[in-house]
């Protein structure tokens with residue numbers, strides 16, 4: 001079996017979210033110790049929301065200087081600003097709005113009431129990232145039941161777009177159909193990528209991504225390390241892994 005990175009299995013979703021939150025805090029603190037600042041790419045989804053709540057509730061959240069963290073998003077649902085289905089809204093409500101972040105360092109993807117199309121939002125985001133995609137200290141990804149990461153879905157043309165950092169996505173099989181996403185090469189420019197998964201519904205995709213590497217999630221390969229942080233249910237179909 002070939003693996004795209006280390007797999008760490010936690011008992012359940014609650015333990016997973018708490019563990020990811022504390023790893024994440026330490027990762028950002030370490031980056032700040034080296035460079036004075038840190039950057040993170042956020043994701044959306046149910047387990048990510050739990051992680052964000054755990055960050056806010058963590059007694060060690062003060063190890064990070066929140067005013068010196070750049071927050072980016074790996075993907076966004078192309079919906080109006082403030083829509084509860086936007087990944088930005090989820091992260092703001094769960095933790096960003098409650099921490100002393102620097103608003104200039106929070107970089108949401110443009111909403112559908114601000115620009116005319118996902119492609120336009122993608123272009124604007126690429127410009128904000130700059131001519132070279134930053135080597136993000138940490139990039140978080142959820143995984144869909146179909147193996148998608150960010151908004152790169154199996155079989156969708158956006159998955160194979162190269163040469164740009166951000167892509168407008170149409171015909172997403174998961175609503176809403178219009179989205180904006182980092183491309184796979186931009187994702188893989190991160191220093192560390194952590195794929196987080198919880199629940200039996202993700203088990204098949206986790207196994208397939210780790211064993212064949214063909215699904216979008218299996219193509220994630222950060223420059224430093226790629227880690228799978230999952231719970232027992234999500235790990236339940238891993239055939240060749242002993243815990």
Ligand SMILES: O=C1O[C@H](COP(=O)(O)O)[C@@H](O)[C@H](O)[C@H]1O
Pocket residue numbers: 043044045046047048075076077087141142143144145149150151174
């Ligand atoms: O649509 C999306 O789904 C995935 C996974 O979400 P989940 O609720 O099934 O965990 C998420 O990672 C992605 O950012 C989001 O836009």
